[in-house]
Amino acid sequence: MAEYKLDAEIRTDFGKGAARRLRRESKVPAVIYGHGAEPQHVAIDSHALMMALKIPNVLIRLTVDGKSQLVLPKDVQREYIRQFLVHVDLLAVKRGEKVTVEVPIVVEGDLAPGGNLLEHTLNALPVEAEATHLPENVTVNVEGAEAGHSVLAKDVKLPSGVSLAVEEDVTVLQVVAAQAEEPTEAEETEAEGAEAAAEAGEETAAEGEESSEA
Known part of the structure; x- marks a missing residue:
């Protein structure tokens, strides 16, 4: 499995306002966690990260402050309508580790x-x-x-x-199994008309029999 290389920078500002500022700079807020270490808050170029996420369970070689580590995307949040990246959780992993x-x-x-x-x-x-x-x-x-x-x-x-x-x-x-198609409105109307005509015919026949008996 190939590694996808990305760079990230430490972020110290948090909250919705800080996240909006990052997105205006074409960056995505992310958190790296795992192996019992304190979560690390970073920002990553949005286009580069979006391209990486096109690969299912992509293995990312992320470089932060000159130090690289392997991470896997575990939770990706996107804007509902335009689907741009809002936030990503990254799990730190090591070679040989089962996930x-x-x-x-x-x-x-x-x-x-x-x-x-x-x-x-x-x-x-x-x-x-x-x-x-x-x-x-x-x-x-x-x-x-x-x-x-x-x-x-x-x-x-x-x-x-x-x-x-x-x-x-x-x-x-x-x-x-395929289900039988429901009748269309036109077919239902036609069937109802045929049923009504049949009932009318029966009533006419009945009236004719009554008249002949009289």
């Missing part, structure tokens, strides 16, 4: 014909792996899967050195 992360699930293959739907119970699979050898994703093949088919966590093939961090019988994906 738990959520790995994106990539689906391959086509379902069996019939219009059935693939339901994602999980979009990412919790796994435990060595901090410097995290998989970018895991692949699930659903080629030919029919309605009722499920993929459990234990069915997902994991890379060497990676283990599940969730119960084995947790459902990851399942194939759901």
Whole structure:
């Protein structure tokens, strides 16, 4: 797993006002924590950090005041509408250290014909792996899967050195049978008209029988 190199600077101002000033300077407030050390408050170039975060569970070689350390993004806060970075929590890690992360699930293959739907119970699979050898994703093949088919966590093939961090019988994906389409408004109106006509015909026939009997 490649390292993504970034620089950071120590920050001493806190609060919403300080955060807004950093964002005006195209920087993002972040906190580094882990290994029992005091949290370290830093600021990172927003564009560089955003590019790094495009890689799932990216391993970042962060240099602060001339000293470098490995960190993993653990909590990324974004602005709701424009999605710019607001704040990032970074976990300090070491080579050989095991960490738990959520790995994106990539689906391959086509379902069996019939219009059935693939339901994602999980979009990412919790796994435990060595901090410097995290998989970018895991692949699930659903080629030919029919309605009722499920993929459990234990069915997902994991890379060497990676283990599940969730119960084995947790459902990851399942194939759901296609549901009959609800009638459109026009179809409902047509059906109601046909039903009304049929009822009117029955009433006319009944009245005709009464007249003939009289």
